[in-house]
Amino acid sequence: MATSWPLGVTLSFLDEFIASHGGVDAFRNLTTRQVNINFLLPLTATSKLSLVDQLTISCPSVQPARWYVSHAWPYMFLDVIESLHLFFSDKPSQEAIVWFDLFCNSQHTNTDFNSLTSIICRAITSIQRVVMVLLPWDRPIPLTRAWCVYEVYMTVNTASEFQVAMTQQETDRFADNVSVDAFFDMLAHVKSEASDSYDPQDKIQIAKVIENTIGFKNMDTMVFRVFENWMTSTLTTKISISNGPTQSIWQFKLGSLYQVQGKYDLAETMFVNCVAARKLVLGEEHPDTLSALSHMASLYKAQGKYAQAESILEQCSQVLSRLKLHDSPLGLVVADTLAGTVQCQGKYAEAETLYLQCLAEKKRIMGERHTSTMLTMGNLASLYQAQGKYEAAKPFYELCVACSIATVGDDNPNTITLKNNLAANLNYLHDYQAAEALYVQCLSDGERILGKDHPSTLTTMNNLAANYYHQHKLDVAEALYEKCIAASKLVLGEAHPHTLSAMNNLAALLKDAQKYEAAEALYKECVEMNTKTMGPAHPSTLTSMNNLACLYERQGKLNEAVTLLVPVLERRRQVLPGDHPSLLNSIRELGLLYEKLHDFTSSEPLLIEYVAIQTRRVGPHHNDTILRKRSLAEHYCKIKNPQAAETLLLECVEGAKITYGVDAPETIKLTNKLEAFYLDQITKSLELKEWADMAQYIASITSFGKTNPLSETTRKEVESLRLQMPMGTPRRVVKSLA
Incomplete structure (x- = not known):
């Protein structure tokens, strides 16, 4: 045969x-x-x-x-x-x-x-x-x-x-x-x-x-x-072969599967049909109906439809409270999803309250190491990260990753997501190499398990590109951003928050690469789409506006930059904590912009506010605090307030000695700056014949030189200027002050 x-x-x-x-x-x-x-x-x-x-x-x-x-x-x-x-x-x-x-x-x-x-x-x-x-x-x-x-x-x-x-x-x-x-x-x-x-x-x-x-x-x-x-x-x-409540079960399961596959449109169809069937058969307030509604809201959140998601979740929460099911597993899922939804809208205080309540209930009912408890803890960490509390977020992320590996394994998609979030935290803390290693691992695992075009994989790709950007690997970062944006537009749509995030990041890279026209076009598109999709006060919209303003500043378009930054600062004050890095960035940038425009009246309170917040936030000897004090001192010099400038420069030198070391280049540079300041003030006082001021500054630099050895050039210059003072009272003043 x-x-x-x-x-x-x-x-x-x-x-x-x-x-x-x-x-x-x-x-x-x-x-x-x-x-x-x-x-x-x-x-x-x-x-x-x-x-x-x-x-x-x-x-x-x-x-x-x-x-x-x-x-x-x-x-x-x-x-x-x-x-x-x-x-x-x-x-x-x-x-x-x-x-x-x-x-x-x-x-x-x-x-x-x-x-x-x-x-x-x-x-x-x-x-x-x-x-x-x-x-x-x-x-x-x-x-x-x-x-x-x-x-x-x-x-x-x-x-x-x-x-x-x-x-x-x-x-x-x-x-x-x-x-x-x-x-x-x-x-x-x-x-x-x-x-x-x-x-x-x-x-x-x-x-x-x-x-x-x-x-x-x-x-x-x-x-x-x-x-x-x-x-x-x-x-x-x-x-296809079932009907009634049984069919709605299969619709729910298929909708959930579509959602984790990133097939959001197909998932929405399943959830809409499931909700409609359960409302008809079981009633609007049946727990199974509410469960389907909460999953549909979770889908809307993933699609960036935050207002729709919040409205549904609020309704679910109210019904569950009335039925005394607020602390049931479904009630806690609704609370956690609602917290994440309001977080995505920039309502951080409200989100934190919800997360903390949900976390406390989950710990009480399910235990501290339960998978669901870890999910809420990870979400709370993401909120702290959004608020700029990177150090506070880190231990939460580390605990969540460790527990996830122990309970569901290294290759579980939930573990991969947590690792990605931890890598983002490390990136914010400037531990770029550790973040890169984790991102590369997450991207490889995500591509293998979820697929190259899955939304979670694209998020990791965007984050890795940002990591390369911060490490000044611009060519690698640019190629990865472009790949991510193309896939994200195809999978999620042009107006999706993840797509706009990648576009905004690419625009920042193009700005640093001095490709200003391309960067400006991309930033304007981001501002327009973010405003349309999430509203004018959303953190993502404000980030795009802030970045476009920075580009204008670099191009010398100072007035256009101010026009953008003023409403950005006003709105960030409304939605962000007082010490949030993005808010601080806006305060500093607008203050410096006003100074460049010689609007010293507007710039001074902003620069003072920035230094005060940073001193309180990271301490008087932190690198950024020292640098910003120096900027404020330079501002005081420009507006002819030498006493304030002197105080700040002295603080800068003392802080630099503690932070960098006595012989460090940064400390030497600040010391030279202070010496130059004193010499300039002594010279001006000599020219104006303000002998008391001249005597005061000579005494001050002499006192400073006792604990901070002056350069030979400065020492000789001071002595030369001293000899130009008239005989009599001024010299006696110098001697008494010294």
Whole structure:
């Protein structure tokens, strides 16, 4: 019976095979490998052929295969047969002809690796349909076996149809337990590089094939997409064959799956349908209806539709409070999501109150290390970070990452998100190398597990580009930003907050690269889109306006810069804490801008305010405090207030000695600045014949020189100026003061 099409056996033949060899009891608790040893090898001992080849001439059960069966030999053989029966139960009988390696390959010859891969490749290429026996569904054994991984590789490579077969028990367990957390958990336990084989040499050879073609990272991505498609197809089928409350359950599950896949439009359709069905059948205040509404609000938040999300969550919260379910698991989910939503709108004080209340309840009810508690703690850390409280956020992030790794593993998408947030924190704390290492790891894991265009992956890509920018790796950062923006526009849309964030970051890079026209166009687009999408007072809108103002300043367009910065500062005072870095930045920038415009009346209170806040916030000896005091001292010199300038310069030198060291270049530079100030004041006093002032400054620099050795040039200049004073009273003043 010669044919180029791979031959298989009918499903009924498998039943006959079991019946003719002692029935079900004879096969109970036997793996496929044991069935081979106990039955197949003795049955084909004489011919040394595969059972299919041995039966071909006379057996009508041997026919061209319609499905390729992928399974793991450690499986219980009866589980494999049951899974196939269930899979073919709704299909025509002529479909139930399978290429099953136990029966289709000779078990007597040690087929070399190249021959075996050729057999698999030829079979899958010809049949074009693969059914994988998946047991258990959330810890799929086939994906830990090298040959099964290779079969998935061939399935994708040949664009073949892929389906899954499970036992009735496993099918029921899938229906009961499929969820976002279960999906994430499954992804976290799949790593093709770690797959094993009965023959270690096979594992080595398969690894070489994958490494030399697509690589393990892309292999895992392929596997995940195949299983995502299978889950989506399975849930879609469930929806189509059900109705009423049951259908709404499947809609909810599929909507949740779409959301974590970043397919927001499809998720919205599912949630809208689910909510409508539950309102009709269960009522508007039923907990299941409220659960669907809260998930829809979470989706709106992910889409950047913050006002819609907040409105829904407020309604849910009110109903849950009235039903005394505010501290139920659903009530806490609603509270946490509401806190995150108001945070995204810049309402930080309100968000903090909600987070703290939610965190306290979760600790009381679920425990301090519960996954849900850690989620809220991580969200609270993100709020502190948004408020500029980077040191306060760091220990929360570190604890959340450690707990997530311990509970759900390193490769779980939730762990990856937490690692990304910790990296962002390190970036804000200027630990750029540590942040880069973590970002690179997160990006690699995100691309492998979630996909290159997933919203979470794009967020990490944007953050890594920002990290490169801060390290002055401008070319690398620019290329990554452009890649991120293109993908983000495609996946999330041009007006999505994540897209605008990447555009704003790229504009900052273009500004520093002196590509001013391109930067200005991008900043203006960001301001316009942020204002339209999130409102004129939203932190993202204000950041874009602030950045555009800084660009105008660099271009010498000072009045245009002031026009932008004045409302930015006013709005930031309204929505940000008094010591937020963004608010401080606006105070400093506007103060310096006014000074450049010689509007000293407007600049002075802003510069004084900035120095006062920084002194209180980071201390009088902090690098930024010292530098800003120096700027304020220079301002006082310009407005002819030498006494105030002298006080600040003396503080700068003393602070520099503590912070940098007595002999540090920074300290020497500030010392020279103070010496130059004194010499300038002495010279001016001499020219104006203000002898008392001259005597005072000579005495001051002399006193300063006792603890801070003056340069030889300064010492000689002071002595020369002293000798130019008239005889009499002024000299006696100098002597008494000294």
